[in-house]
Amino acid sequence: MIACLRLFTALCLAALLAACASSPSSSLGELPRTPDASLEQLLQEASATKDPEKSALLRLSATDLAIRQHNNQRAEQILAQVPLDQLKPAQQVFASTLAAELAMSRNQPKEALAALNHPSVSRLNEMPADLQTRTHMVRAQALEADGQTLAAARERVTMGQGLTGEPANSNNEDIWALVAAxxxxxxxxxxxxxxxxxxxxxxxxxxxxxxxxxxxxxxQWRAQNPTHPxxxxxxxxxxxxxxxxSQPLTKIALLLPQDGQLASVSKALRDGFMAAHYQAQQAGQNPPSIQFYDSSRLTSVDDFYRQAQADGVQLVVGPLEKSLVKQLNVHQQLPITTLALNYSEGGAQGPAQLFQFGLAAEDEAREVARRAHADGLTSAGAMVPQGEWGDRVLKAFRDEWEANGGTIVGVEHIDKPVALAQQVADLVQLRKTGGSSQPSRRQDMQFIFLAATPQQAQQIKPTLNYQYAGDIPVYATSHVYSANGDQNQYKDMNGIRFCETPWLLDTANPLRQQVAAQWPQAGGSLGRLYAMGVDAYQLSSRLGQLKALPENRIDGLSGSLSMDPTQRIERQLPWAEFVNGQVQRLPDTPN
Structure with missing residues (x-):
């Protein structure tokens, strides 16, 4: 009886080992595959066998099975027992792919890419097709998560060469989403x-x-590329x-205040909007007609919409007043699609017909977080104004920064000018080391996020230099840039990097030059509002497109525009740096 049991166990072990291996070639080594066995059976047999290669194959199979069962912690433990350097090339590729998949489960794309940088992966094209696809897939996912969008698309194109049918179609959709971004x-x-x-x-x-x-x-593109996927x-x-x-836009209502505190803001927006309209006419397009309405004289938004409907309006651009946008946001629905030129508070989802667009400081805070992350930084200090505005900006920065794995090691809320120098010192936590009288800055702060006026920035940057912290990079919102051409002011902010609208950084834009020639103030800080007006016009005919195609962006003059799930337009901005009294454009964030 015992002899029979031994024979049965030996046969089971032989079958299990055979089921765990497939051989692409003798030089590359056998590949594991998941057999009809439990995780514990695989690990038991891995411990029982005296063949190191068979043991490694079983553990790789067990790791794969644990991943498929979403037991990633166990998979990590098992994979750690596999001697990667002692494996044959095919097994090394398989193990590296498993390690990358586990790294992605932890949202660590850089670790995934490092795992796939193993020398054996250079022989991927010699591997079985299913392993090639799996490795290309996790690398594409890691590249995308790491912000390397073009490289991710390139990886999927390579992967697509071995796909057919529905997997190929699905991969092509993913390629398009990446390239369109x-x-x-x-x-x-x-x-x-x-x-x-x-x-x-x-x-x-x-x-x-x-x-x-x-x-x-x-x-036209399809006619020129008939064989392209x-x-x-x-x-x-x-x-x-x-x-x-098939749904052309023929009439727009421009709803802006003509009187009151917002009249000058309204004028800049209106002039930018109409400049884009006239440009479309000059280009031979057939743009919609524009009808003006004065929001400063509104007594009822419902009465306005009734009048606009009677006038044949298909789209409302405006209002600008936050109080009116708040009213619209609580409606169940609106009778006419509306692009408000401000944001309601709280971020709550409004009616399906309401879209919101503005120069939100939160967009810039998120842009700083994205840029710093792309530059490889992981720890930040922050200086923001005291009050509700500063709190909102800090929250937007914090949410985006921490979502990408960053940490904030110190925050100062700017209040009174006389206290600013001390606040800078408190932020960088200067202290004496050993017996030295020379102070030193904390080493866990890689950069400072700054939301401040030009006057505050003029004081902050020299203070950093004075406090032996001038080597800490400063990433700022556009609020530090007055756009007044004052080189002395710019020199005091030397080295500060800031995001800004394309309107103020790309002065060669033909429409910008036309507008600035007619309204010189458009070349200064008010230019941001002219740019917003231009972009509101561009958005007016493309709201449906952005809603239907969430991966699409519009390269506007107030930023690169996209739509979030709550139908708010978000901006991504180019970057510049103060260098010896000049504003120097920086390369775009790598994708």
Whole structure:
């Protein structure tokens, strides 16, 4: 009886070991696969066998099974017992892929990419197709999570060469989502082959200023690239554009205050809006007609909408007043689609017909977090104004920064000018070391997030230098830039990096030059409002597009515009730095 049991156990072990291996080639080594066995059975047999390679194969199989069962902690423990350097190449690729998948489960894309940097992965094209696909997939996911959007698209294009049917279609949709998220400048970078085709399609769609132009551009691209995967099966989001193009916009209501405290802001917005309208006319387009309404004389928003409906209005742009936007946001629905030029408080979802757009400081705070993360920084200090505005800006920065794994090690709320120097010292936590009388700064703060006026920044930067902390980079919102051309002021802020609207950084833009020639104030800080007016006009015909295609962006003059799930327009901004009294444009954040 005992002999029979021993024979049965031996046969089971042999079957289990055979089921755990497949052999792509003798030189590459056998590959594990998940057998019909439990996790505990695999680990038991791995401990029982005296063959190191078989033991490693069983543990790799057990790791794979634990991942499939979403037991990632156990998978980490098992994989740690596998001697990677002693494995054959195919097994090393498999183990590296498992390690990358586990790193992604922890939201650590850089660790995933490091795992896939093992020398054995250079032989991936010699591996079985299913392993190639799996490795390409996790690398693409890691690259995307790390902000390397173009590289992620390139990885998926490579992966797509081995796919057919529904997996190929799904991968193509993912490629389109990645490429469509690239800025226009990056899309213009020459790229050969299939990826170059995807990029030229995305550029054609982005470059069109109307839905009809987009349709024409897509049709022309398909005619020029008949064998490209996107020509054979158009991405689902582009198919939706055909439906949107069949609903032309013919009349817009511009609802802005003509009197009161916001009159000057309103004028800049209106002038920018109409400048874009006239530019569309000059380009031979057939833009919608514009009818003006004075929101400062409104007694009832419901009465306004009734009048606008009677006038044949299809879209309302405005109001600007936050109190009116708040009223609109609590409506169950609106009779006319509306692009408000401000944001309601609280971030609550409004009616389906309400979209909101403005120059939100929160956008810039998030932009600082994204830029610092892209620059490889992980720990921050922060200086923001005392009060509700500063609290909102700090929260937006904190949420975005911590979501990307960053930490905030110190915060100071700017209040009175006389206290500013001491607040700078408190933030960097200067202290004497050993017997030295020379102070030193804390070493756990890699940069400072700054939301401050130019006058405050003029005081803060020299104080950092005085406090032996001048080497701490400062990343600021646009509020530090007065755009008045004062080189002496700029020199006091030397080295500060800040995000800013394309309107103020790209002075060669033809529309900006036309507007500034007519209204010189548009070349200064008021230019941000002119840019917002221009972009409100661009958005007016593309709200449906952004809602239907959430990965799409519009390269506007107030920033690169996208829509969040609550139908609020968010801006991403280019960057500049004060260098020897000049404003120097910085390269865009890498994708």
């Amino acid at each position: 690239l800025p226009a400048d990056q899309l213009r970078t020459p790229e050969p082959g299939v990826l170059g085709g995807w990029m030229s399609l995305a550029l054609a769609v982005k470059s069109a200023s109307s839905l009809q132009e987009q349709q024409d551009a897509i049709d 996107a020509a054979i099966q158009l991405p689902a989001t582009l198919i939706k554009l055909k439906e949107l193009a």
